[in-house]
Amino acid sequence: MNEILRGVAEAVRLIATGDPALREIVLLSLRVSGTALLLSTVTGVPLGALLGLSRFSGRRLVTAVLYTGMGFPPVVVGLSVYLMLSRSGPLGQLDWPLVPTLFAPAAMVIAQSIISFPLVAGFTMAAVMGVDPQLRRQIESLGATRVQNALTVLSEARVGVLVSIIAGFGSIISEVGAVMMVGGNIEHRTRVLTTAIVLETRKGNFDLAMAMGAILLSLAFLTNLAVLLFQGRMFDR
């Protein structure tokens, strides 16, 4: 119990003093997970909309793959990305400048994009399917093109889409298995909040570990709150 209280006190102190080491770790966490989220959003939202709106052969299969992906263990994603990018792996062997090296932030971004993509696409699909089908028939009868139709439905389902993005973010900002494996938890380079928590726990620095846990939780909470407040303003106008 003492450790938890001391951890919270330490968290407040670290934030209040703007500890530079901590700031570096928090910023890298946000940069990596933010970039990964951006990638999975620009690919996942269109795919989710497509799956939710159209009927084509193989759609069920794609959906099943997507749902499986939503529960995919991050460590397995990490391991796969690791084996691909390793010096002896199929991509690492190519030695192309575009292929990121292991133990660099770009490798972590790839792993986290793969983890969050099914969540964004799957939740978007569910949100789009939840839009009243009457609405689609109505705008179709008004002569809307397919793209206009999709955009209208997406805008109608915007809260659900937003939730899909938040869920994607929640899944990667708190993820430790994949970033540990492909990032390597290297100080000043690839150390993010989750891997730093594991390290400080291993070192027996429970205060500091708990402090970073509190910061991670607050970060997830604030991000969700900010996005939802922003969304609320868009509605109320």
Next chain:
Amino acid sequence: MLTAVANGNNTLGKLVGGCKRIPNSFLLISLALAASLFACSSRADLPLAPSGAAEDPVGSGDAAAQPAEPQKLTLATTTSTENSGLLGYLLPHFEEEYGVRVDVVAVGTGQALQLGRDGNADVLLVHARAREDSFMAEGHGVRREDVMYNDFVILGPAGDPAGIRGQSNAAEALERVAQAEAPFVSRGDDSGTHTKERAIWEAAGVEPGGDWYLSAGQGMGAVLTIADELQAYTLSDSATYLARTLEGIELRILVEGDPILFNPYGVIAVNPTKGAHIQASLADTLVDWLVALPTQERIAQFGVAEFGAPLFTPDSAAWHRVHAIDAD
């Protein structure tokens, strides 16, 4: 969960007014938070030490005579003894002989000592002599024995860009690595190996830092993987390194044999005043067993079949009494 989102969204889509939005925002916040919390709890694999449950300490060490369910002993140890496979090779014999289950918590020496300090482990098998001594001096342990030793080695890529191959002085070798600014992967986890590495840097008069010095904060196995992948230098205990050569590692031993690279392991029985859950007499039995001649002989045999040489050298008082004549 999917249904919840779809329903929530459906309701929201139909809402145009502002006042009824609050409950929905709440729904969404809690939903998203629940998602991230769930992710937290299922994905964080922090090593937590199981404590010795509520069993009463046994009066006599003769646990084998008791038909009751097996008792549990928690051994906190360094990653090297676990990663090299030594404990998996030794402990089943102890478990069978005494009818005890030994739970191994493999962490850095720093955390192993902390686990002992907090009363979360009954026995510690660690390798950082100075820190073991202060642990004993602070009264956290009741007994400390030498068990075995092995050597640290400086590993690097076959190309050896810093040119340290065959150096007899470990500190000079690391100084060259620093001068060449060749990548070096450090454990950076406050472990026994990390403690040793810092001691060598200190002997070299170098404060390592900069782009070439990578502090990984992970166990020996992970650090070997990283160093191998990045073609970097690193410091490892020879046992973990040799065990890894079976799985194909490109790193080579470049420097070995300097007395500073000596790596002794000690076993400590945690002070039973930490709580009634500490298995004092069982812990004592395990310590006796580890330093006893039959176990020491087993340690001397470990790895011989695979590597042609033992990974650890026995070092207990009992061993030395018998082998004193052989020495030199």
